[in-house]
Amino acid sequence: MKHFALRTLTGLMLATLLMAGTALADLVIVVHPSNNAVIDQSFLKNLYLGNTREFSTGERAEPLDLGAGDDLRDTFLNTAIDQTPVKYRRHWSKALFTTGQQPPRELNGSAAVIDAVASNPAAIGYADADALNDSVKVVMRIRL
Amino acid sequence: MKPTRWALIGALAMPLGASAYEMRLNGFMSIAGGMTLGDDQTMVIDPVNLAAYDNNLNFAADSLVALQAIAEVNDSMTATAQMVGRGGEDFNTQFEWAYLTYEATDSLDLKGGRLRMPLFYYSNFLELGYGYQWVRPPVETYNIFVTTLEGVSADYNFYIGDFSAKASAYVGSTRGTDPESGSEIDFKTLAGGSLDLAINNLSFRGSYNKADNATLTRGANPAFDFPIEFISAAAQYDNGTLFTIAEYTSTRNDTNLINNRYNGYASLGYRIGTFTPHVTYALYQEETNSIDPGYNQNPREYQSATFGLRWDFDIAAALKVEYTRREDTNPDSLRAVGDADLLSFAIDVVF
Numbered sequence: 209m210k211h212f213a214l215r216t217l218t219g220l221m222l223a224t225l226l227m228a229g230t231a232l233a234d235l236v237i238v239v240h241p242s243n244n245a246v247i248d249q250s251f252l253k254n255l256y257l258g259n260t261r262e263f264s265t266g267e268r269a270e271p272l273d274l275g276a277g278d279d280l281r282d283t284f285l286n287t288a289i290d291q292t293p294v295k296y297r298r299h300w301s302k303a304l305f306t307t308g309q310q311p312p313r314e315l316n317g318s319a320a321v322i323d324a325v326a327s328n329p330a331a332i333g334y335a336d337a338d339a340l341n342d343s344v345k346v347v348m349r350i351r352l
Numbered sequence: 353m354k355p356t357r358w359a360l361i362g363a364l365a366m367p368l369g370a371s372a373y374e375m376r377l378n379g380f381m382s383i384a385g386g387m388t389l390g391d392d393q394t395m396v397i398d399p400v401n402l403a404a405y406d407n408n409l410n411f412a413a414d415s416l417v418a419l420q421a422i423a424e425v426n427d428s429m430t431a432t433a434q435m436v437g438r439g440g441e442d443f444n445t446q447f448e449w450a451y452l453t454y455e456a457t458d459s460l461d462l463k464g465g466r467l468r469m470p471l472f473y474y475s476n477f478l479e480l481g482y483g484y485q486w487v488r489p490p491v492e493t494y495n496i497f498v499t500t501l502e503g504v505s506a507d508y509n510f511y512i513g514d515f516s517a518k519a520s521a522y523v524g525s526t527r528g529t530d531p532e533s534g535s536e537i538d539f540k541t542l543a544g545g546s547l548d549l550a551i552n553n554l555s556f557r558g559s560y561n562k563a564d565n566a567t568l569t570r571g572a573n574p575a576f577d578f579p580i581e582f583i584s585a586a587a588q589y590d591n592g593t594l595f596t597i598a599e600y601t602s603t604r605n606d607t608n609l610i611n612n613r614y615n616g617y618a619s620l621g622y623r624i625g626t627f628t629p630h631v632t633y634a635l636y637q638e639e640t641n642s643i644d645p646g647y648n649q650n651p652r653e654y655q656s657a658t659f660g661l662r663w664d665f666d667i668a669a670a671l672k673v674e675y676t677r678r679e680d681t682n683p684d685s686l687r688a689v690g691d692a693d694l695l696s697f698a699i700d701v702v703f
Contacts, residue, residue, distance in 0.1 A: 262458040268427065294664075294667050301482060305420060306477045308453060310376060
């Protein structure tokens with residue numbers, strides 16, 4: 209009885225948190241529905257900084273980014289890959305002109321990211337949870 | 353000429369790739385100026401083209417513009433070309449890079465074409481002022497008169513415990529004119545390798561480069577072959593606020609016509625918001641190769657101290673000012689470069 213009450217309470221709290229989260233528009237990391245790779249924070253960091261080009265499955269990964277100045281982008285850089293926008297820009301300027309490595313492609317807005325991921329099995333991106341639909345798979349959710 | 357042909361191959365590969373895939377165009381620019389503070393002082397800052405500052409304000413020597421195009425040829429192949437126009441060379445554009453990259457695996461890249469010679473820590477971004485604290489890397493060390501080669505290279509990324517590592521190897525050929533002596537040197541076969549290691553805030557780099565039969569032609573004298581060997585080692589610490597780097601190089605030629613060189617520098621900087629004050633000590637030393645004391649090449653020796661400030665006034669732009677004091681400790685006045693005080697500044701942008 210006690211356990212049931214506790215579980216209900218936890219469930220309610222989680223639901224509330226989830227709802228509150230949705231209201232504040234979470235940031236979601238999305239991949240193509242066919243993608244079964246393991247995706248964690250260290251993978252995201254390595255991918256967005258160009259240290260790896262492949263998913264854990266060995267398939268090629270194409271990271272997508274939002275344009276400079278986008279609030280969601282600043283949040284993603286800060287929380288998911290531990291970079292300030294300036295540091296991130298510097299990293300890629302250097303990489304671009306030293307190794308010819310190219311930074312993640314920039315798209316204009318969450319809806320464009322969702323569309324691009326839905327149509328490309330290699331793509332991975334981040335978007336505003338409000339823009340989500342079931343054409344993509346959510347692999348990580350960052351509560352804002 | 354061979355170099356031009358390679359550059360053309362790189363340039364031609366790109367529009368072809370661009371038709372089917374994406375092509376990316378980027379660039380960077382440095383607008384720089386400076387002057388020495390004494391009437392008779394000159395300071396050479398570009399060993400390839402011998403650009404120098406003297407007592408007149410000069411806006412050309414360190415200024416440059418570069419355009420880089422990268423095109424995907426297919427999923428695993430890209431074509432890269434970088435054209436650099438230097439103020440010290442009347443902005444005549446030259447292909448510094450023009451190569452194809454084949455991503456053999458996630459950790460192995462193969463390249464062919466015109467490549468940067470990976471001699472120094474800053475070799476890959478010699479021209480990219482935005483990438484370092486100075487107006488230019490220390491000239492006492494960065495004074496090799498060839499910077500590119502035509503050839504092939506392999507880069508392999510791996511881990512050794514907690515160290516991330518990159519091993520590179522290359523083989524190719526290049527030629528250049530030693531601006532000092534006017535000697536033409538033809539490196540028909542030049543090979544080398546480098547190893548980069550990084551852990552947390554520390555990184556290390558070492559390189560070994562060798563040409564067994566470089567051919568030297570000086571004026572009407574008969575050409576002769578000699579072996580030449582270049583070794584470099586660098587260590588860097590950067591915790592995001594405080595950074596320091598030291599690099600040491602050794603160039604040894606087995607001919608009594610050219611002196612061996614032992615050069616190096618150490619630099620320390622501190623980032624305070626958008627400002628980065630820094631200080632650098634650099635040393636240039638030669639050692640004679642001559643066994644005949646009557647044929648002494650009078651080894652040079654000079655050193656410099658640089659105090660500078662970099663201000664990142666925009667995410668993609670930096671302003672730099674610096675003062676360099678060089679002291680010549682060579683007792684032979686004929687071969688002396690002299691003392692000099694240089695004030696210089698630069699605005700570096702990337703786009």
